[in-house]
Amino acid sequence: MLELKGLTFAYGAVKAVNEVDLHVERGHVHGLIGPNGAGKSTCVDLISGRRRATSGRILFRGDDITSRTVIWRRHAGISRSFQRISVYPQLSVADQLDLAAEIVGEPDVDEIVAALRLGETLRRRCGEISYGEQRRVDIALALLGHPELVLLDEPAAGLSHAESLSLAEHLAALVRQRQTTVVLVEHHLEVVYRVCQRLTVMEQGRVIASGEPQDVRTQPRVIEAYLGSAA
Amino acid sequence: MTVNETNQHTAEAREPARTPEPPTQAPSPRPGLTVRDALRAERRNDRWVAAAWAVMMLAGFAMPYVLAAYPLQLAVQGTTMGLLAMSIGWLMRQTGRMSFGHAAFYGITAYATANLANHTGLSPLAAVGLGVLMGAGAAVVVALLTVRTPGISFAMLTLAIGMLIWVWAGQTPSVSGGFNGLNVTFEGDFLGRPAAKLINPVNAWPLAWIALMAGMALLWCLSRSRFGRRLTAIRENKERTTFSGHRTYPALVLAFVLSGLMAALAGAVSVLTTSFVSTDSLYWSTSGMALIVAVIGGIGSVMGPPAGAMAFIALQASLSASSHYQVVLGAVLIIVVVIAPGGAAELVKRTARTGARYLGADRHA
Numbered sequence: 001m002l003e004l005k006g007l008t009f010a011y012g013a014v015k016a017v018n019e020v021d022l023h024v025e026r027g028h029v030h031g032l033i034g035p036n037g038a039g040k041s042t043c044v045d046l047i048s049g050r051r052r053a054t055s056g057r058i059l060f061r062g063d064d065i066t067s068r069t070v071i072w073r074r075h076a077g078i079s080r081s082f083q084r085i086s087v088y089p090q091l092s093v094a095d096q097l098d099l100a101a102e103i104v105g106e107p108d109v110d111e112i113v114a115a116l117r118l119g120e121t122l123r124r125r126c127g128e129i130s131y132g133e134q135r136r137v138d139i140a141l142a143l144l145g146h147p148e149l150v151l152l153d154e155p156a157a158g159l160s161h162a163e164s165l166s167l168a169e170h171l172a173a174l175v176r177q178r179q180t181t182v183v184l185v186e187h188h189l190e191v192v193y194r195v196c197q198r199l200t201v202m203e204q205g206r207v208i209a210s211g212e213p214q215d216v217r218t219q220p221r222v223i224e225a226y227l228g229s230a231a
Numbered sequence: 232m233t234v235n236e237t238n239q240h241t242a243e244a245r246e247p248a249r250t251p252e253p254p255t256q257a258p259s260p261r262p263g264l265t266v267r268d269a270l271r272a273e274r275r276n277d278r279w280v281a282a283a284w285a286v287m288m289l290a291g292f293a294m295p296y297v298l299a300a301y302p303l304q305l306a307v308q309g310t311t312m313g314l315l316a317m318s319i320g321w322l323m324r325q326t327g328r329m330s331f332g333h334a335a336f337y338g339i340t341a342y343a344t345a346n347l348a349n350h351t352g353l354s355p356l357a358a359v360g361l362g363v364l365m366g367a368g369a370a371v372v373v374a375l376l377t378v379r380t381p382g383i384s385f386a387m388l389t390l391a392i393g394m395l396i397w398v399w400a401g402q403t404p405s406v407s408g409g410f411n412g413l414n415v416t417f418e419g420d421f422l423g424r425p426a427a428k429l430i431n432p433v434n435a436w437p438l439a440w441i442a443l444m445a446g447m448a449l450l451w452c453l454s455r456s457r458f459g460r461r462l463t464a465i466r467e468n469k470e471r472t473t474f475s476g477h478r479t480y481p482a483l484v485l486a487f488v489l490s491g492l493m494a495a496l497a498g499a500v501s502v503l504t505t506s507f508v509s510t511d512s513l514y515w516s517t518s519g520m521a522l523i524v525a526v527i528g529g530i531g532s533v534m535g536p537p538a539g540a541m542a543f544i545a546l547q548a549s550l551s552a553s554s555h556y557q558v559v560l561g562a563v564l565i566i567v568v569v570i571a572p573g574g575a576a577e578l579v580k581r582t583a584r585t586g587a588r589y590l591g592a593d594r595h596a
Contacts, residue, residue: 048474074476086474088467094269095460100475101266102457109266122269141475 001026001181002047002149007056009042016042018205019056024149024198029175029182031196031213033189035226038202040185041083044151047183048080049073060149074104079147081138083154083185089127093118093137096126097144104145112140115174132163139167143174149181156188164188168195189227193217201226277455284448291440295433303432309544310439311501312521313537314446318493319518320525320536321450325462326486328381331518332373332389333494335396338513340366340498342400342407345415345508355417355426359503363495369396370491371484378483390515397513412509415502426503435504442500443537446493451533453489462486523560527567529574538575 002024009017017039024030032040045051047058049070058066065073088096097118101109113119116136121129126137135155142150155171156164168191175182186192192199193213200210203225209216216222295303319333344362347353353361377388400407407413417426422438429435453459464472465479472479502508511517521540528539543560550556571578 050470050474070473071476071478074474080474082471086468086471088464088471090467091460091463092269092273094266094273096464097266098270099457099460099464099477103476113266119264122264122266123272141471145476 001028001061002183003059004043004047005057005059007043007046007058008054009039009046009051010054015054015205017046017053020202020205020207022200022207022210024181024183026148026181027179028197029172029184029195031192031199032183032185032202033187033192033199033226034202034208037204038226039205040202041153042205043202044080044153044183044185047149048078048151074147077146077148078151079142079145079149080151081142081153081155083157085131085134085138087126087134087137087141090125092123092125093129094122096137097122097140100141100144104147106144106146109144112143112174115170115177116140117170132159132167135159136167139171143178143180146178147180149183150175151183151185153185154187155184156186156191161190164191165194167191171195274455280451284444284451288440288444291444292437294440295436300432303436305544305548306541307432307435307439307504309541310443310537311497311504312524312544313443313540314497314500315494315517316521316525316528316536316540317443317446317450317533318490318497319521320528320530321454321493321533322486322490323522323525324530325454325459325466326378326483327466328378328483328487329386329522330389330487330490331386331515331522332377332393333491333521334513334515334517335373335393336366336370336491336494337498337501337517338400338508338510339369339396340495341502341508341512342413344499344502345413346406348415348417349413352418354419355421355503358417359421359499362502363492363499366495366498367488367492370488370495374484374487374491378487379480390518393513393515393518397510397515400510400513407510408508410510412507412511415506415508417503417506421503427506429503430506432504439500439504442496446496447533447537450489450493454533458482458485523564525574527563527574529571529576529578531573532576532580535574535576542575 002022004020004022007017007020007022008015020039020043022043032043034040042051046053049068049072053066056066057064060076060078065076068076091099097109097113100106106112113122116139118133118136118140121133121137126134129137135158139152139155142152156167159167172195184192184196196213198211199213199216201208201216201222208225209219209222217227294306298306315333315337319330323329340362343365344358347358347361348355351358373389373392376392377385380388401410417429419426421429424434429438461472461477461482464477465482469479498512501512520543524539524543525536526539527542528537529535546559547556550559567574571581
């Protein structure tokens, strides 16, 4: 479904993403973890088209999309949410879902509304609802139009432990139902272990481990770099 | 991630590995309220607004029977300025972009109409139609050049382009009449009435009023449409709008052109009702004054800028013996910005809400 080959992104002399190779299987939820500054969000930015790669290639369904625009990628089926919530504070929740659904041709917005429990908020302005609800609106906007690949950048950031787990469960059910492939960047490891079939760990722009979650988490390099010596 | 944060996650990481499992909780059942229901509910009051607009439109036609010639002349001026203020205010509200160049579309239309009427023998209607097209055409060119630029840069670009046109007009007296302006001789009828007689406010008022109300209706409908909401979305969060798959540039260009078309319409009404156009109409202060009255009236409502324009014209006339109206205008602007940044329209809304609460409390007492 998605393949990164030698993907590199440099800010001047600093390589935020350095020769990253990644393979994401269709229908999988693929976790991308690592300490802050590891290059996870930059990877998501590169895949979604927010930033242009310095070198390397991004293959989506076998096609090279490295130089494609954000809009092309969205219509091709690549969608994303943002680390910092990205919604429209002055528009009602219904308005913004309707607008986004119109352009990507989502036939059943109400399915997403129900799955993410946004029914009660539909008539309220997004700036007036809670942080957790805004986070779910952000995710709903990413899920509209049955994208084949959804990039979720820290969807549980700022949520309580219970909210995070609840979100993970609903999200997992929804993506399974819609057969969506997900790349999930997340620091909340319980969420990651709950929903991910594959895991890639990054440190200082490089991939240091990749595989099944239960295998990856026991690797000494991963424990040393991210999970902690006691893991 | 800090060491402490890493350690917090360490405890979670120690939990036994879990393969993905089905959620313990199924997605919640469909809510009673659907997106379509919510949108319909949001637009429930629209029919009342439309009804109020229709009543106001009809009531406006009674003005020549109520007002004497001079106040009616001022009211005609108010509609012209109101159209220009509405065009600038609508653009600002929908896209967050503040234009100091709309006087160019206003002036280009007025000059084009004047020159076509004076030199080509075209009917007044054809001259006005072509004049408006030329004004809107200029808006297309300026839009293509400027709308990608956000914030203060956009304001400065539109100001610079407007001033270029003003300087060119001043140095081309064969087209503009120089800084003395240009008198227009309309020959023939305009919509069934002799165009030359539109200089009489009694004849001019219905035309000016219809133009204002039609412009207001168009912009109100656009604001309520998906296109209007898309513009709001671009203003609020351009990046998210792009990531939702919307092309923002064509939408911004179209918004600017529609707004420019309103300014062009104002220019057409002005030249028809005064038979005169001067280079002042192209000067930046024409845009600036329209912007000020739009803010005083309130850009949050389509009706705010024309209301501000009417109030400004009345104030200017009542203090015309001195230059005091500028002091008063400045004071009003300060008061509005401090007390009600949404302008007079916001004050009216707030008062209505307070009144409704008071009446509701009184009923339940």
